[in-house]
Amino acid sequence: MLNSTLYYTMLTRDYSKTLANTAADPTVQRQTAYFQANIDKVKSVDDLLNNSKLYNYVMTAFGLSDMTYAKGLIRKVLTEGVSSSKSLTNTLNDPRYKALATAFNFAANGAATTSSTSLQQTTISNFDEQTLETNVGKTSPGAQMALYFQRMAPTIASAYNILGDKTLLSVVQTAFGLSPSMSQQGIDQQAQTIGKLVNIADLQKPAYLQTIIERFTANYDVNNRSTTSTTPTNALQVSSPGISQSLLLSIASLPQGGS
Missing domain, CATH: 1.10.3700.10 (AGR C 984p-like)
Structure with missing residues (x-):
């Protein structure tokens, strides 16, 4: 699988072109x-x-x-x-x-x-965005989750919205190193934990949202290093909207640091 940090970055560098x-x-x-x-x-x-x-x-x-x-x-x-x-x-x-x-x-x-x-x-x-995310998920689930969080962020009004969406919750848990076992706690306690870590109102601010997404993709790549550090040949055959096959090969050859 492709490094989700690099893939997400390439997709969103010119997001309007990627959607087009x-x-x-x-x-x-x-x-x-x-x-x-x-x-x-x-x-x-x-x-x-x-x-x-x-x-x-x-x-x-x-x-x-x-x-x-x-x-x-x-x-x-x-x-x-x-x-x-x-x-x-x-x-x-x-x-x-x-x-x-x-x-x-x-x-x-x-x-x-x-x-x-x-x-x-x-x-x-909306259909174009959903299709993009689905296609990206075939190559990089982490990048798909990051795109989803970016798209849904404007609709998040409280920690309970995050708790009610398994993908949003997974992004936050990964970004802040929270154990999935926290779901065994009471719902209000979970909401309190998330509320202390995520400033819900600031998710409307692009810079803050980008910080959360960068934390998520970095941690996701570390947690899934065995699959993100190498790129199988068949992964490069997947249709990746907005990115050419030659560019995918270039991305795949970059080190985890991505410079």
Whole structure:
């Protein structure tokens, strides 16, 4: 596997170009073209759920591809919306569902929901990011986790949001050397521990966020030195959006310090 610190750095050096390369992939282009051509035809929650291509695209875009089977749950999330504190979305304490229900707010906007240019652009942008992260994960799980943390950071309002997301929690645990066994503690005690280590409000600041990510990737690479110190030939055959094969070979030849 590739050193996650170096891979993440290369991906984010010109992140907009990396995303553009992902969007230009023929498979992604076909999926996005179908979404653009058909999303206006969706006038209700059931219209969305009954079109498997659109449904899968949207679920992927909002990080819920692992929940595509749970149509009953998604129907309730989209039907109830976000305005009531008692809605399912607001009781799940998972920013993915809230982002989905906020964007596809059928409860408030009805049949006009999907005609929103902002909704369409947001969904496409999200889909590109999710696809990028998935592809990166095939070569460097650590870099994938770092990209995920970077993307989700603006949605983190409390330590409980971190505790409710296994990837966010793993990043924080790795960055600060916390044992996974901390999950055996009470939830409030865990939140207190994380709150002392991570300034939640400062995650909105790029410099502070970058510091957390750098701590994570450095520790991740140390913890996984046996897999990050060498690069198998087949790893270089994986499609890596935004990075050419020759550049991957250059990255792989760099020492762990990366200079």
